[in-house]
Amino acid sequence: MNRLDTGGDSLNSPPLSSLSLEALKIEAVKLRIDILRMLNAAGSGHPGGSLSIVDILTVLFARHIRRVRPGIPDPERDRFVLSKGHGVPALYAVFARLGIIPREELLTLRKLGTRLQGHPHNGSLPYVEASTGSLGQGVSIAQGMALAARLDKSERRVYTILGDGEIQEGQMWEAFLSAAKYRLDNLIAILDYNKGQIDGFTSDVMNIDPVTDKLVSFGWEVQRIDGHDFPAIDAALEAAKTREGRPHFIVADTVKGKGVSFMEHNAEWHGKAPNDQETAAAVEELEQLLIPAMASQS
């Protein structure tokens, strides 16, 4: 099972930035396969919350984040902070597709000596902008980066992805207050609203709704989208570039475990790696989605 065939191949594939939204959708399927294989090889990790953000990450890194590319990081790059750090396999898969890390390295996830730590560690890998994995801290960090960009009179934007369980943390709401106070219109927070956390549905564990109203009342510019609809993701990220003195929130309705039928909406798949059979079944299901694409490409 520890092979990466039929996934996203960075060497022989066109750059993500050159692809249409339709083609990116196919890329995201391949990235899902990579994620499952990584998790399977690691024997642990978080599939549910990785699969729910991969579509957003694909569009974000393909079409919106500027100057993140192989090589030495450019100080003027946009920043991305994965506040919900446990979703990091999805980020590593995107990094491999961008050519930032060799694709084979994905299989070192969580192994001793790897750059691909189980949760993001900025000291281990470039473009991991901050260490996360203790939930609730990423918006504060992203806000600091956005303030620094402003002091530098730079056009840098800062993006961050949060979990719907994660925003139960009080520090998040501290940051929601302060980003509005500082009118950080270069800050874009994306809520991966996949409705689940570890102990069950977010609405049961500690309801966050009506989350959109709350965020609006905190002074953010809020959009709500289907987080698996590529044109909608793209349009929302585009709209979030307006500079009207308010920080931007994109509340993305997503499905935990998206793309693998037996993982979808199933809390059991929050933090468990698929075994060999499960991985084979999941990959087979995802590969079905690649057949029409391959046919139309040839």
Add this chain to the structure above:
Amino acid sequence: MKTPTRISFGETISELGGEDSAIVVFDADLAKSTQSIRFGKRFPDRFFEMGIQEQNMIGTAAGMALSGKKPFICSFATFVVGRFETIRMSIAYSNAPVVIVGTHCGIGVGEDGYSQMALEDIALMRSLPGMHVIHPADDVETRQVVRYLVEHPHPAYLRLTRQAVPDVHGEDYVFRFGKADPLRPGRDAVVFCCGPVVSHALDSAETLALEGYDVRVVNIHTIKPLDIDTVVAAARETGRVVTVEDHSIIGGLGSAIAETLGEILPTPILRIGIRDVFGESGSSEALYEKHGLDAKGITLQIRAFLEGTPAFHRANSSAG
């Protein structure tokens, strides 16, 4: 002269603000108490009033540091260090060179009582990999430490006092990061001390000298990284070790010294500090007296220690 070291900080950081535009200062609704307001008044564009949001302040400063700024975050030591896990992740593990400025350390806080006193902060900060811990003894030292920390490329914790502390250094003093500061020679014992009680330790050594005890006093302004060579040499030369700190004896300077000597050169040790109890209200002076941290209390304890404890390494070496 007596100066609260938080004022030394506030004055120095506002001077430095004019020299280095990368310096940014944060506070959490205590800017007058921490004296960060001095910077805030001169450089409003680089001063961030975060409200009563210590965790958010920690994270925001980390983001700034990771984008090349030089943040100083200010609050009472217990309130900011109390957000330990946020510091652990956002600053330490992210290796974000933020300077955490904790004022109102120790029982020296006085009347406000335990809730406002940091008695465990050195222990917490010292346990984080890569976190450096500095606790200056007076005005002159604090000014130099602040200037030094602007260029320090690592996370650091700076521990300061509410109350005025007497000068123990002359104007010609030179602070050296990570290097112990010998204040007084002596052969019968060595006192390692830090912060507001350094002057008490010096006064105590004076009194003991009148009784014929020759006590060395060394200021350990940098608690991490500890100047191991100086600590071990002093222990070897005197054979008896005393530590004095306005902090719990669990995890602070006394622990750092005991851990080090325990591995390298086990030496009889007396730890003077807060003995695993909470603080309470009272004047600084009354509290220092109650906890044996005034010069008189330190003298009593050291005298009893010297009378009851043979100087270990010296007793074992023939020359004596």
